[in-house]
Amino acid sequence: MRAAVLRGGxxxxxxxxxxxxxxxxxxxxxxxxxxxxxxxxxxxxxxxGADDDSGMSTYDRDVDIVMGHEYCAEVVxxxxxxxxxxxxxxxxxxxxxxxxxxxxxxxxxxxxxPGGFGxxxxxxxxxxxxxxxxxxxxxxxxxxxxxxxxxxxxxxxxTTKEVPLVIGxxxxxxxxxxxxxxxxxxxxxxxxxxxxxxxxxxxxxxxVVIDPAEISPYQAWRDVAHGSPESTKEMIAMAGLPGCxxxxxxxxxxxxxxxxxxxxxxxxxxxxxxxxxxxxLSTLIAKRKGLNIQFGGGPSLQHWDEAxxxxxxxxxxxxxxxxxxxxxxxxxxxxxxxxxxxxxVRIVVVP
Amino acid sequence: MRAAVLRGGxxxxxxxxxxxxxxxxxxxxxxxxxxxxxxxxxxxxxxxGADDDSGMSTYDRDVDIVMGHEYCAEVVxxxxxxxxxxxxxxxxxxxxxxxxxxxxxxxxxxxxxPGGFGxxxxxxxxxxxxxxxxxxxxxxxxxxxxxxxxxxxxxxxxTTKEVPLVIGxxxxxxxxxxxxxxxxxxxxxxxxxxxxxxxxxxxxxxxVVIDPAEISPYQAWRDVAHGSPESTKEMIAMAGLPGCxxxxxxxxxxxxxxxxxxxxxxxxxxxxxxxxxxxxLSTLIAKRKGLNIQFGGGPSLQHWDEAxxxxxxxxxxxxxxxxxxxxxxxxxxxxxxxxxxxxxVRIVVVP
Numbered sequence: 001m002r003a004a005v006l007r008g009g010x011x012x013x014x015x016x017x018x019x020x021x022x023x024x025x026x027x028x029x030x031x032x033x034x035x036x037x038x039x040x041x042x043x044x045x046x047x048x049g050a051d052d053d054s055g056m057s058t059y060d061r062d063v064d065i066v067m068g069h070e071y072c073a074e075v076v077x078x079x080x081x082x083x084x085x086x087x088x089x090x091x092x093x094x095x096x097x098x099x100x101x102x103x104x105x106x107x108x109x110x111x112x113x114p115g116g117f118g119x120x121x122x123x124x125x126x127x128x129x130x131x132x133x134x135x136x137x138x139x140x141x142x143x144x145x146x147x148x149x150x151x152x153x154x155x156x157x158x159t160t161k162e163v164p165l166v167i168g169x170x171x172x173x174x175x176x177x178x179x180x181x182x183x184x185x186x187x188x189x190x191x192x193x194x195x196x197x198x199x200x201x202x203x204x205x206x207x208v209v210i211d212p213a214e215i216s217p218y219q220a221w222r223d224v225a226h227g228s229p230e231s232t233k234e235m236i237a238m239a240g241l242p243g244c245x246x247x248x249x250x251x252x253x254x255x256x257x258x259x260x261x262x263x264x265x266x267x268x269x270x271x272x273x274x275x276x277x278x279x280x281l282s283t284l285i286a287k288r289k290g291l292n293i294q295f296g297g298g299p300s301l302q303h304w305d306e307a308x309x310x311x312x313x314x315x316x317x318x319x320x321x322x323x324x325x326x327x328x329x330x331x332x333x334x335x336x337x338x339x340x341x342x343x344x345v346r347i348v349v350v351p
Numbered sequence: 352m353r354a355a356v357l358r359g360g361x362x363x364x365x366x367x368x369x370x371x372x373x374x375x376x377x378x379x380x381x382x383x384x385x386x387x388x389x390x391x392x393x394x395x396x397x398x399x400g401a402d403d404d405s406g407m408s409t410y411d412r413d414v415d416i417v418m419g420h421e422y423c424a425e426v427v428x429x430x431x432x433x434x435x436x437x438x439x440x441x442x443x444x445x446x447x448x449x450x451x452x453x454x455x456x457x458x459x460x461x462x463x464x465p466g467g468f469g470x471x472x473x474x475x476x477x478x479x480x481x482x483x484x485x486x487x488x489x490x491x492x493x494x495x496x497x498x499x500x501x502x503x504x505x506x507x508x509x510t511t512k513e514v515p516l517v518i519g520x521x522x523x524x525x526x527x528x529x530x531x532x533x534x535x536x537x538x539x540x541x542x543x544x545x546x547x548x549x550x551x552x553x554x555x556x557x558x559v560v561i562d563p564a565e566i567s568p569y570q571a572w573r574d575v576a577h578g579s580p581e582s583t584k585e586m587i588a589m590a591g592l593p594g595c596x597x598x599x600x601x602x603x604x605x606x607x608x609x610x611x612x613x614x615x616x617x618x619x620x621x622x623x624x625x626x627x628x629x630x631x632l633s634t635l636i637a638k639r640k641g642l643n644i645q646f647g648g649g650p651s652l653q654h655w656d657e658a659x660x661x662x663x664x665x666x667x668x669x670x671x672x673x674x675x676x677x678x679x680x681x682x683x684x685x686x687x688x689x690x691x692x693x694x695x696v697r698i699v700v701v702p
Contacts, residue, residue, distance in 0.1 A: 041635075052636070052639065054639065256634065257629075266648075271634065271637075271638065272638070273634070273638075274634045274635040274637065274638030274639070275634060275635065276635045278608075278631055278632055278633045278634050278635065279631070279632060279634045280629055280630070280631045280632075281629055281630060281631075281632050282629045283607065283622065283624070283625045283626060283629050283630045283646065284392075284625040284626065284627045284629065285403070286622075286625065286646035286647070287622065287623070287624075287625030287646045287647030287648070288403065288405065288625070288647070289646070289648070290645075290646060290647060290648025290649075291645075291646045292643065292644070292645045292646070293643070293644045293646070294641075294642075294643045295634065295637035295638045295640070295641060295642045295643070295644070296637070296638030296639070296641060297617075297638070297640075297641025298641075
């Protein structure tokens with residue numbers, strides 16, 4: 001098959017062997033696959049694997065890896081030992097995890113579990129879901145990106161005495177915003193340096209958008225949540241004013257620490273970024289403020305299924321997140337373009 | 352009064368002005384006051400104040416500060432506007448916070464709120480509690496050290512499907528262990544390089560103590576919690592084996608990161624240390640593992656009161672934590688000695 005192949009830290013379109021479905025696996029054809037910041041994290045930080053003892057990703061510059069874990073695909077063949085419950089030709093997607101004889105693998109991060117930046121990939125039949133949708137594959141494939149923020153926003157279980165602050169307006173942030181909106185939580189305050197991203201955040205359900213170059217996000221949060229720029233921490237504590245829940249959706253070193261320094265006492269932080277370089281955090285300040293940080297964690301299967309259904313049914317409109325599409329020859333340049341915070345939220349590969 | 356005075360980063364016993372009680376304050380005489388690692392953090396890192404906008408501590412090398420926030424004291428005088436509900440001569444203690452006309456101050460970290468390393472200090476009448484106890488003041492004063500870990504262990508709300516791992520066996524760790532024991536949680540696994548500290552941990556209620564020079568605390572935890580050294584992460588997830596709750600009670604840079612690297616997926620971490628230098632954390636690993644970190648935060652007043660009552664009544668025996676006592680002239684050397692992880696858990700100052 002043709003594929004955009006990662007090797008030695010760079011991506012090139014060329015022909016490699018077709019994947020062969022093993023027990024319980026489906027062979028599918030990639031119809032569309034979104035480019036995610038975690039693809040760039042992965043290709044730029046292959047040395048980060050020294051820390052990962054899960055075996056779910058292969059960190060090796062000297063093997064061929066086809067990235068891409070946000071796919072919409074079409075069933076081509078059923079592997080041995082499958083239930084064959086999904087007919088050939090059906091449009092599908094899945095949580096990007098593949099069971100193999102030697103353990104579970106993240107799809108798009110291993111030689112034996114190629115992703116959607118190639119013509120064919122393998123899915124776990126038990127995780128595969130039918131795309132019951134009239135929407136184009138370029139929209140359906142965005143569901144996986146939605147699932148991460150959907151899961152975080154759901155797990156956060158905000159009370160009516162809490163007001164969310166979303167830092168960054170990329171794909172994860174937008175899905176956090178969309179799910180908070182559906183859960184009836186608000187006002188939702190979102191922050192990004194880039195005007196177009198702030199516009200997309202409003203389209204996805206944010207109530208207030210902030211340019212951090214103009215005002216401190218934490219002061220802006222206080223103005224909105226407490227209704228008074230002059231409210232002091234003691235007034236807030238005594239009046240039982242709303243607490244702060246921050247969603248960190250940037251993944252650049254320094255951002256989580258700036259949240260720790262800027263946020264209110266007792267803030268709950270959901271950190272979705274997880275930069276490969278790690279981060280120097282002001283732990284004494286975190287201790288003084290009694291902060292809680294919940295780190296990432298992928299979506300639960302239930303939340304993935306919920307997000308996929310919401311996108312397929314059209315009840316969650318992700319059209320504002322879609323930028324342009326590219327072919328396999330354009331993947332390398334599109335990955336580079338995705339480094340630009342001013343670009344579209346999602347560039348989608350159509351092999 | 353005579354006091355061990357911190358100035359310019361060093362401590363010297365000399366005569367300074369007596370404190371004068373303001374509205375709602377009591378003048379008390381210090382009978383005994385424990386030396387805490389946070390005293391050493393404070394005196395060694397006066398520059399850390401640049402990050403603290405709470406106004407609760409004074410970070411200034413050029414003013415006189417009397418440290419000491421773990422005190423047992425005797426009421427000497429009632430300030431203006433007090434209820435005078437506690438008679439002169441009564442033994443008391445308090446949560447180490449003092450309300451002043453310009454905001455709340457941590458006792459022992461400001462010129463206007465001297466601590467127990469001097470002859471006299473000021474307490475907030477509303478926070479002052481009578482020491483209903485026959486125990487010596489050197490024991491009663493340890494209650495404040497107990498309250499921090501007591502509060503953390505209480506707030507952690509371990510389920511019967513969780514097994515705690517306590518990293519470090521200093522005062523905070525020992526109080527975590529004591530309260531976990533009282534709550535019926537276990538087995539309690541405690542870790543320290545120092546044999547004497549491990550012995551004290553057993554005396555305070557630990558079930559298993561580990562020398563990390565001999566075995567990885569995380570492997571030891573798996574052996575105890577899962578009953579099988581061979582259990583893999585997948586087996587654990589499928590069998591619903593106990594989850595891990597780690598209490599970080601060391602406060603040295605690198606320890607929290609080693610926990611992030613070593614612990615199980617989904618671990619809940621209570622970080623009590625909070626080194627002033629901050630810490631470089633492997634946020635990508637934390638994200639992969641879906642870790643939750645609850646940082647410090649002082650004890651709630653309710654937990655402080657509970658811990659104080661438990662120590663005063665003798666229902667919690669903190670005798671194993673008491674080392675030697677020193678006078679005001681011995682404070683500087685005793686602070687130095689407290690840097691030694693091999694020393695007693697608490698050296699107590701008797702002014």
